[in-house]
Amino acid sequence: MKPFxxxxxxxxxxxxxxxxxxxxxxxxxxxAFVAIKxxxxxxxxxxxxIPSRMGKEGGISSAIVGTLYLTLxxxxxxxxxxxxxxxxxxxxQPRVSRFxxxxxxxxxxxxxxPSIVFGxxxxxxxxxxLGWGWSVLSGGLTLALMILPTIMRTSQEAIxxxxxxxxxxxxxxxxxxWQTTSKIVIPSALPGIITGVILSIGRSVGxxxxxLLTAGSALGMPVLPTDPARSMAVHLYFLASEGISMExxxxxxxxxxxxxxxxxYLANLSLRRFSYRLxx
Amino acid sequence: MNSAAIMVRGLxxxxxxxxxxxxxxxxxxxxKVTALIGPSGCGKSTFLxxxxxxxxxxxxxRTEGQVVIDGVDIYAEDTDVVxxxxxxxxxxxxxxxxxxxxxxxxxxxxxxxxxxxxxxLDEIVEKSxxxxxxxxxxxxxxxxxxxxxxxxxxxRLVIARVLSVNPAIILMDxxxxxxxxxxxxxxxxxxxELKTTYTIVIVTHNMQQAARVSDxxxxxxxxxxxxxxxxxxxxxxxxxxxxxxxxxxxFG
Numbered sequence: 001m002k003p004f005x006x007x008x009x010x011x012x013x014x015x016x017x018x019x020x021x022x023x024x025x026x027x028x029x030x031x032a033f034v035a036i037k038x039x040x041x042x043x044x045x046x047x048x049x050i051p052s053r054m055g056k057e058g059g060i061s062s063a064i065v066g067t068l069y070l071t072l073x074x075x076x077x078x079x080x081x082x083x084x085x086x087x088x089x090x091x092x093q094p095r096v097s098r099f100x101x102x103x104x105x106x107x108x109x110x111x112x113x114p115s116i117v118f119g120x121x122x123x124x125x126x127x128x129x130l131g132w133g134w135s136v137l138s139g140g141l142t143l144a145l146m147i148l149p150t151i152m153r154t155s156q157e158a159i160x161x162x163x164x165x166x167x168x169x170x171x172x173x174x175x176x177x178w179q180t181t182s183k184i185v186i187p188s189a190l191p192g193i194i195t196g197v198i199l200s201i202g203r204s205v206g207x208x209x210x211x212l213l214t215a216g217s218a219l220g221m222p223v224l225p226t227d228p229a230r231s232m233a234v235h236l237y238f239l240a241s242e243g244i245s246m247e248x249x250x251x252x253x254x255x256x257x258x259x260x261x262x263x264x265y266l267a268n269l270s271l272r273r274f275s276y277r278l279x280x
Numbered sequence: 281m282n283s284a285a286i287m288v289r290g291l292x293x294x295x296x297x298x299x300x301x302x303x304x305x306x307x308x309x310x311x312k313v314t315a316l317i318g319p320s321g322c323g324k325s326t327f328l329x330x331x332x333x334x335x336x337x338x339x340x341x342r343t344e345g346q347v348v349i350d351g352v353d354i355y356a357e358d359t360d361v362v363x364x365x366x367x368x369x370x371x372x373x374x375x376x377x378x379x380x381x382x383x384x385x386x387x388x389x390x391x392x393x394x395x396x397x398x399x400x401l402d403e404i405v406e407k408s409x410x411x412x413x414x415x416x417x418x419x420x421x422x423x424x425x426x427x428x429x430x431x432x433x434x435x436r437l438v439i440a441r442v443l444s445v446n447p448a449i450i451l452m453d454x455x456x457x458x459x460x461x462x463x464x465x466x467x468x469x470x471x472x473e474l475k476t477t478y479t480i481v482i483v484t485h486n487m488q489q490a491a492r493v494s495d496x497x498x499x500x501x502x503x504x505x506x507x508x509x510x511x512x513x514x515x516x517x518x519x520x521x522x523x524x525x526x527x528x529x530x531f532g
Binding site for chain 1: 332334337339362363364365366369370372374376378379380388389392393438441442445
């Protein structure tokens with residue numbers, strides 16, 4: 001379809017079209033570049049062994065586990081808190097409320113703070129003041145604070161979009177407020193909530209500076225939440241910036257991309273399963 | 281005269297400063313269909329929603345007066361709203377099936393009231409769907425999503441959902457106005473069947489529908505109850521000039 005009325009239309013068409021092509025090409029170029037440079041060093045050992053000689057040899061298994069571990073800790077804390085806050089503001093506060101406005105403004109301001117500032121706070125508060133040291137716990141909690149506003153705001157939007165009729169019908173059947181919220185409102189809003197969680201996972205997995213300041217950069221396998229950990233992004237940073245091994249840096253980058261793609265795919269899959277059950 | 285299922289005395293309802301209902305007195309008989317008619321904004325829906333205290337979900341609503349159901353003033357301080365709403369069900373204008381299976385939609389009410397045994401639920405679901413004339417159409421796909429049903433089917437599903445908690449009174453707020461004529465006529469047949477067991481109060485814009493399905497009709501105007509008579513009398517010999525003007529289509 002080429003809706004060209006005249007030359008001006010034609011010019012505009014090619015201008016905006018080139019924007020779309022540029023976006024697609026950039027993605028393909030970056031992924032292809034990383035894949036070509038990194039695929040050579042990916043092997044069974046790379047996936048399963050702990051780094052040795054600062055990452056020059058061995059694998060990145062501890063960094064993979066560290067990344068997942070940190071993200072898990074962050075989600076365990078931020079999802080209940082964020083969704084809980086969203087439910088409270090949308091369901092248990094009057095529609096126009098000063099408190100709601102205040103919390104929303106805080107969340108928006110929080111979302112705009114650079115991640116390194118969260119890292120600095122986590123370093124001073126969790127690592128030093130609470131004495132947790134560089135650990136999965138300190139790092140995970142710092143990431144949790146970082147993604148909390150995103151989870152709250154997306155959940156809030158998803159919950160607000162649930163039709164009022166659902167609530168009225170449920171209450172009119174004699175359901176209590178909490179029954180209505182937990183059995184009707186939250187399940188209906190779940191696809192939107194999960195979208196926010198996926199965005200947040202992406203941010204946590206990719207975060208470098210805040211993790212470096214709070215979880216440390218230990219090469220060993222983290223087991224306890226109090227152990228220090230190195231995430232894949234941090235490992236990548238050291239490999240590249242200290243010139244340890246560019247080949248391994250690309251390999252790590254490739255795995256990082258693959259990991260995010262897998263997480264998104266799984267989340268989308270469960271989302272589709274779930275909404276199929278709801279909508280048929 | 282049958283015994284009154286609902287006795288309303290001096291009911292005033294306010295939204296913020298605005299008074300939506302002025303001193304309503306009315307006795308609604310049991311096992312009859314009572315229609316509420318009147319132009320938009322006359323207070324008929326507000327009145328309907330005051331019968332199971334749904335108005336209080338809207339911020340800034342204030343209610344005065346008495347609504348006595350089953351010998352109890354539902355606005356008394358010690359009234360259990362959950363119990364009241366179980367006893368007085370409502371069907372809204374927009375068919376609104378929950379985003380879950382047909383079975384779960386109907387089982388939702390019994391479940392929240394503590395029924396968990398599969399056999400009992402199966403029985404309630406089947407009975408309610410049969411009563412709502414929907415069983416034959418859905419019995420082979422009870423676990424399919426309810427959102428796949430047509431509007432008319434969804435509205436009958438909503439009625440089955442209301443019936444599942446075994447109410448005595450069913451309120452209907454323009455239940456047929458979002459439906460096609462065939463679905464609407466099915467719904468009217470259903471109302472006629474249901475009134476043998478339930479007391480029904482229905483708000484409608486459609487005068488023919490009021491005349492067809494109801495035993496008694498109440499005409500509301502600007503928040504006042506103008507006239508309340510057996511349906512035949514009201515439509516043939518309205519006592520009030522305003523009622524006559526409305527039903528003959530001179531305003532509205």
